[in-house]
Amino acid sequence: MSTIFLLETYAKRLRLPAIKRVYKEMAHDATERQIPYEEFLLALLEQEVQQRDANQIASRIKHARFPSMKTLDQYEFSAIPSLNKPKLLQLARCEYIEKAENIMFIGNSGTGKTHLSTALGKEACHHGYSVQFWTAAKICNELMEAQSQKRILQLEKQWLKTDLIILDEVGFVPLSKTGAELLFQFCAARYEKGSIIITSNLEFADWTQIFKDEQMTAALVDRLTHRAHIFAMNGDSYRFKQSIQRS
Numbered sequence: 001m002s003t004i005f006l007l008e009t010y011a012k013r014l015r016l017p018a019i020k021r022v023y024k025e026m027a028h029d030a031t032e033r034q035i036p037y038e039e040f041l042l043a044l045l046e047q048e049v050q051q052r053d054a055n056q057i058a059s060r061i062k063h064a065r066f067p068s069m070k071t072l073d074q075y076e077f078s079a080i081p082s083l084n085k086p087k088l089l090q091l092a093r094c095e096y097i098e099k100a101e102n103i104m105f106i107g108n109s110g111t112g113k114t115h116l117s118t119a120l121g122k123e124a125c126h127h128g129y130s131v132q133f134w135t136a137a138k139i140c141n142e143l144m145e146a147q148s149q150k151r152i153l154q155l156e157k158q159w160l161k162t163d164l165i166i167l168d169e170v171g172f173v174p175l176s177k178t179g180a181e182l183l184f185q186f187c188a189a190r191y192e193k194g195s196i197i198i199t200s201n202l203e204f205a206d207w208t209q210i211f212k213d214e215q216m217t218a219a220l221v222d223r224l225t226h227r228a229h230i231f232a233m234n235g236d237s238y239r240f241k242q243s244i245q246r247s
Helices: 003-013 017-033 037-064 085-091 113-126 136-148 152-160 177-189 214-225 238-246
Strands: 102-107 131-135 164-170 195-200 228-233
Touching (some): 037 113, 102 214
Parallel strands (some): 164 195
């Protein structure tokens, strides 16, 4: 058998697609530049590692199910001058996840709360953390369905293994009493165990509209805001300004 055939066969069996793809070009370059064997082997292995890292990042992003791909670079911080940009850039390093801290974006609709939460979630994927994106209404429906099928504990254990949960549009859609109670239980279960990013168009004082019960609301807000990074997103509609600029 030829050397090339064996190289490609072994690369396939060992699941080294990057090496299989680039070894010919890199071998030619190594010969031309008289690169030592060790450096050539290191360069090949680096190609494989980089490809695997990229594949893992792509897999985490796909599993997160973000509504769209947003980055911090795409956000127009000038739209809300009071927003603490240095703090957000610091949070993008994801140290808050290691500390099981929360992030909360509270304010008007259209100010980019979902954009920023998605951008931070994407950064977490790049840093090796598992992420899941949910709207409050959708996660409540999922929890109620799990409860009816008597698999709520199984589902909660599964989600506790996720490093970062993003709950978008809390308060945007009215929740049923059961849904609100299950959402409370879910958030309480993650208290000091896993990070949550929450976006809401309601101030904390108005969260009784969501959870119906003042005592439960106070208990939840207390847990969520303990060791949390809270950003007031008050200003004109970010989406509206973008629409005007495009027109």
